[in-house]
Structures are given as structure tokens and as C-alpha cells.
Amino acid sequence: MQTIALVGNGTWFDCGMVLKSYDVIIALDGGHQFCQKFGITPTITLGDGDSITDKPTNFIVSTDQTTTDLQKGLAYIQEHFTDYVIDLFGFVSIDRLDHTLTAIHLLYNHRVIRSLYTPYQHLRPIIDQIELKNVTSFSLLPIEDSATVEIQGAKWNGQFVLDESYSGLSNSAVADTVHISVIDRPVLLITPTQWT
Missing domain, CATH: 3.40.50.10240 (Thiamin pyrophosphokinase, catalytic domain)
Known part of the structure; x- marks a missing residue:
């Protein structure tokens, strides 16, 4: 590819x-x-x-x-x-x-x-799941009306519904690897970049 x-x-x-x-x-x-x-x-x-x-x-x-x-x-x-x-x-x-x-x-x-x-940021869609390494923070936004995600290895772990009442989620990594799984609809992942 x-x-x-x-x-x-x-x-x-x-x-x-x-x-x-x-x-x-x-x-x-x-x-x-x-x-x-x-x-x-x-x-x-x-x-x-x-x-x-x-x-x-x-x-x-x-x-x-x-x-x-x-x-x-x-x-x-x-x-x-x-x-x-x-x-x-x-x-x-x-x-x-x-x-x-x-x-x-x-x-x-x-x-x-x-x-x-x-x-300042790296944006990418998550369709199913992703493992993040060497990140300090990240944000998730629903691409459609709502999305459900499961997060492990972050300050706030668990399952989250992102919809009109809770449209985005910012979180911090506390482990070497953060696991994000999309339960039903895709989300936009935003992580900071350091170019130097």
C-alpha cells in the first residue's frame, strides 16, 4: 500500500x-x-x-x-x-x-x-479501535449525531456516549498505551503534535 x-x-x-x-x-x-x-x-x-x-x-x-x-x-x-x-x-x-x-x-x-x-493537532477518524502510544492527551468528537466509545488507560476510563448533551470528550493518558474502542458509530480523534 x-x-x-x-x-x-x-x-x-x-x-x-x-x-x-x-x-x-x-x-x-x-x-x-x-x-x-x-x-x-x-x-x-x-x-x-x-x-x-x-x-x-x-x-x-x-x-x-x-x-x-x-x-x-x-x-x-x-x-x-x-x-x-x-x-x-x-x-x-x-x-x-x-x-x-x-x-x-x-x-x-x-x-x-x-x-x-x-x-498543533493530528486528526483522524476511528472506525473500530485504536491503541495510542506516547500521547499525553486526546479528544474525541462524534462524527454523526452520537457515538459510544470505550476507553482504557486514561484518566477517565469506561464507556461514554457522545451526543448533543455530551458532544465531546477530552482526556489524559495515565498509561503507556491508551485503548479506544468504538462501540457503534465513528469518532474523530484529536491528539497534540510536536514537530520538533
Whole structure:
């Protein structure tokens, strides 16, 4: 299975070491500059070109203004790759909440998108269960109307129903490993990141 990093033009953060570990790096328009800050040449760069001053040699132009660069990137991947997972970088910015919300929405709707990395958090959906190692804290949010989770290895253990009366849960790890099991519906897991 290939690992693919889709890189947007959002707020820059020091994730170069992580980015370099991917099999394929696809920069979306201004995401090319995001990669250049780490000395990374993306596998390809695609988009409408409105955020790039110097077009790279591996640039694929798509002037279609009815789709976002992120949609173009996902379509390109579906057309050219078969066995893959996608992580998103550079899709959070202080002035484009629409891009941030779209990326979070896609985490659940596109099962091949595994994670969204931000300057301060790592977001990922949990469909069934996960073991967390080396975390100090975490938060869980229901993706649908409600969700039930079971937590072990945290300050607050047990089964929790996340719904309109208890919409999210923040917790702290007290063991080396935290176990989270989804009982009925998926949740969004948010953990802090330390890039240095």
C-alpha cells in the first residue's frame, strides 16, 4: 500500500521529516511552496496555478474552477493509483476556515484519507479501535449525531456516549498505551503534535 501526502497551501509548520517518509507527495498549487521550505520536490504539483509564481516542471494544470485543488488532487489519485492511503498537510489556515472544515469533512467521507496534520493537532477518524502510544492527551468528537466509545488507560476510563448533551470528550493518558474502542458509530480523534 502506497502512502500519499496531499499538501495544501495552508499555514506552514515544521513537518518536513514526516513528509519525506511518504511514497508519493502531491502538492496542490501553493502547496508546492510548502514543500520547497523543506527542500522537498513533490512527485507532482497540480492545480490552477493561481498560487504559484514559478511553475515547476512536474506541474499539471487544471483550470477547472468548479472544483477545489483538494478535489482535483483526490480525483488525480483515484485515477492514477490503486492501493493507497492519504494524509493531508497544509489544509489549515487562519484565514480559510472553509478549507479546514472541508478537510475535516473529507476525513470521514473518504475512507482512504487516514489523517489531517495541522500545526498543533493530528486528526483522524476511528472506525473500530485504536491503541495510542506516547500521547499525553486526546479528544474525541462524534462524527454523526452520537457515538459510544470505550476507553482504557486514561484518566477517565469506561464507556461514554457522545451526543448533543455530551458532544465531546477530552482526556489524559495515565498509561503507556491508551485503548479506544468504538462501540457503534465513528469518532474523530484529536491528539497534540510536536514537530520538533
